[in-house]
Amino acid sequence: MTWTDQARNGRLLIVDDAMENIQILNHALGGEHEVLFALNGEKALELAHEQRPDLILLDAVMPGLDGYDVCAALRASPDVLGIPVIFVTALTTPEDETRALEAGAVDFITKPFNIAVVRARVRTHLTLKRQSDAMRELTLTDALTGVANRRSFNDTLDNEWRRCARAQAMLSVIMIDIDHFKRYNDAYGHQAGDICLRQVANAMVPCAGRTPDLLARYGGEEFVILLPQVGQQGAETVAQRILASVRELAIPHRMSSASDTVTVSLGVATVMPADGHCDADALVRSADHALYQAKESGRNRFCVASCVQQ
Known part of the structure; x- marks a missing residue:
């Protein structure tokens, strides 16, 4: 698959302070999608604003800005608040999942990874984002001329x-x-x-x-x-x-x-x-x-x- 095909299939931002986790996810997803990565929350926010990924896979527990802080910062910025976030974490309690969803995540994946589940959920949320983007495009386009309204x-x-x-x-x-x-x-x-x-x-x-x-x-x-x-x-x-x-x-x-x-x-x-x-x-x-x-x-x-x- 070419780089153009990968970009068309969606740009992913993987955020994790452990490089081995990034490598596992990149191996699972990089053949189908364009993949960016960040090792900390600060870099994740920088890349989110600069590269506008279609989906973010975000580790919850990181030094400095943790996943919850990053998610809150994304939701507070009009530029990037529409980017869906999937939390990827070793935390497994219902309270952890609830906290992630309340922070603005759209889904929650636990470690160790089930690669088939990761791929399926990534595809699902990319599809939902494309549908949401298409609906938003309709509301922001002038029906007569086809330019923005x-x-x-x-x-x-x-x-x-x-x-x-x-x-x-x-x-x-x-x-x-x-x-x-x-x-x-x-x-x-x-x-x-x-x-x-x-x-x-x-x-x-x-x-x-x-x-x-x-x-x-x-x-x-x-x-x-x-x-x-x-x-x-x-x-x-x-x-x-x-x-x-x-x-x-x-x-x-x-x-x-x-x-x-x-x-x-x-x-x-x-x-x-x-x-x-x-x-x-x-x-x-x-x-x-x-x-x-x-x-x-x-x-x-x-x-x-x-x-x-x-």
Whole structure:
């Protein structure tokens, strides 16, 4: 089985302070899954945030941060709280199992390992996670355009704000509005308007193609792009790409005062969350104000917020 197949079958994080236990589990699971490992709780949390495993096999008793501490830390972090945890431990009493489940574990496996049971439970919980992820994807996707919806944007913005604050990195937002879209609907009909929205969304997707970038439909004919760890210059480059990509669609729009084809106006705002001068809502408001300036300046262009204030 190739590495790609292993990754597709699920990424596992095995956490145990005894290397022999990690080796046993890796031998049992490594042929089917991509396997990461950590020898202590601190490293486990680091890998969970960086690598986002699909499932964690977690030893309960370890020096320093034990399994219960690690599980509590995972459940307290929005970035990783959705990762299922199976406790793997030599503790066997009902009280131990209850404590593990109350800490947030989804299952409990005792040592010494029954390899067949370990494999079966790993497969079961990976399947459940895929089903949960698929349901969550449905609730976070705009049904018309197929891009993320406003709820997804709000959730991701909160997470990326905290991440960029920890990393002392920049965070940019671009608000996008299709120029004179009401006139487009009046002239061509709402069915054509829906097709136009899908075409514009599809054209914008590759303009911000990094894994952390997010394009979302904000409402009506308005979209938003979140660009973590991107400064003003990088955000302006993305805005220029979007303008060009939408123009290249060459969708006729005889009722527009900006062009004879469909165009967009954009507002760009950038901030360093670690500075503490504003919050995430202020960043979005600043991008929206810059969008208003682009519209007032003639549309089919982008404007940059001069500053982001509370």
